[in-house]
Amino acid sequence: MKLIADLAAIPSPSGNTNEVVTFVENFLKELQVHTYRNRKGGLIATIDGQDNSKHRMLTAHVDTLGAMVKEVKANGRLKIDLIGGFRYNSIEGEYCQIETQNGKKYTGTILMHQTSVHVYKDAGKLERNQENIEIRIDEKVHSAAEVRALGIEVGDFVSFDPRVEITPSGYIKSRHLDDKASVGILLQLIKQIKSEGITLPYTTHFLISNNEEIGYGGNSNITPETVEYLAVDMGAMGDGQSTDEYTVSICVKDSSGPYHYELRKHLVRLAEENKIGYKLDIYPFYGSDASAAIRSGHDIVHGLIGPGIDSSHAFERTHVSSIENTAKLLYFYVQSNLVI
Numbered sequence: 001m002k003l004i005a006d007l008a009a010i011p012s013p014s015g016n017t018n019e020v021v022t023f024v025e026n027f028l029k030e031l032q033v034h035t036y037r038n039r040k041g042g043l044i045a046t047i048d049g050q051d052n053s054k055h056r057m058l059t060a061h062v063d064t065l066g067a068m069v070k071e072v073k074a075n076g077r078l079k080i081d082l083i084g085g086f087r088y089n090s091i092e093g094e095y096c097q098i099e100t101q102n103g104k105k106y107t108g109t110i111l112m113h114q115t116s117v118h119v120y121k122d123a124g125k126l127e128r129n130q131e132n133i134e135i136r137i138d139e140k141v142h143s144a145a146e147v148r149a150l151g152i153e154v155g156d157f158v159s160f161d162p163r164v165e166i167t168p169s170g171y172i173k174s175r176h177l178d179d180k181a182s183v184g185i186l187l188q189l190i191k192q193i194k195s196e197g198i199t200l201p202y203t204t205h206f207l208i209s210n211n212e213e214i215g216y217g218g219n220s221n222i223t224p225e226t227v228e229y230l231a232v233d234m235g236a237m238g239d240g241q242s243t244d245e246y247t248v249s250i251c252v253k254d255s256s257g258p259y260h261y262e263l264r265k266h267l268v269r270l271a272e273e274n275k276i277g278y279k280l281d282i283y284p285f286y287g288s289d290a291s292a293a294i295r296s297g298h299d300i301v302h303g304l305i306g307p308g309i310d311s312s313h314a315f316e317r318t319h320v321s322s323i324e325n326t327a328k329l330l331y332f333y334v335q336s337n338l339v340i
């Protein structure tokens with residue numbers, strides 16, 4: 001939980017993930033795990049297995065939703081353009097950080113232009129959109145020229161304050177649990193493999209992808225020997241969904257179609273044999289790095305599991321028991337036989 005909180009605290013909107021990837025790289029270096037960075041900026045860690053002729057790959061993504069400065073407005077505020085799929089209402093009122101191209105950081109707040117009820121009669125009725133939402137920078141600026149004098153320009157990355165909190169009741173509340181919860185789980189799993197001296201049956205790659213929210217994080221760097229590819233990413237909760245904050249969600253189908261039937265059955269078997277709480281579910285508006293890998297033409301057995309995340313791409317929350325159940329299933333999965 002602490003590791004997940006640490007990961008969530010590092011700003012990493014898709015397109016600006018170097019800092020968080022370096023954090024992961026250092027974590028793995030300490031465990032003496034071999035890693036390399038792909039050109040896109042993602043990280044691949046490999047643990048040799050008994051059988052090197054067939055490989056397995058697991059992925060989780062460190063990139064998150066975010067925004068970019070679209071326009072420096074005449075009133076000294078910033079118009080933004082969204083990175084990833086979410087609604088403006090989910091960031092209204094959020095504190096944020098603007099990072100200039102030279103690495104300078106400023107803080108601000110994301111607000112409706114018409115926020116003050118003492119001035120704007122229809123403030124509640126107006127649409128939350130690119131026109132009405134703006135960033136109020138915590139600097140004495142009242143014109144575009146004054147903002148530019150700070151070094152702020154079109155294209156600067158904006159990240160949202162995750163406001164990470166672990167409650168005594170076992171919840172973690174934070175933005176970007178999608179998918180930093182899963183990254184934390186994979187890192188902990190690698191640590192466990194190392195500390196328990198576990199020999200994996202097959203050479204296993206862990207891809208820490210950095211472009212998932214924009215659709216193409218985990219669709220490359222898949223070795224020709226790779227048979228199975230499992231994405232570890234959040235389970236989607238809401239009306240009619242079976243996913244919850246306490247079990248591991250095994251995705252049977254999302255917008256991209258069904259996941260590999262044999263792999264799904266294998267994961268269910270492992271969960272039942274080891275008394276792991278799980279739910280089967282369909283995610284209506286969802287694609288994963290595993291479906292992106294299939295789309296890019298890789299002939300692999302693909303699957304998707306992950307912790308259940310409430311209010312995804314907004315005010316996210318999950319419980320330690322969902323993290324534990326996901327971690328347990330992965331622990332048994334990496335030591336199991338391939339399904340084909």
Ligand SMILES: [Zn+2]
Nearest residue numbers: 178179233234
């Ligand atoms: Zn995700």
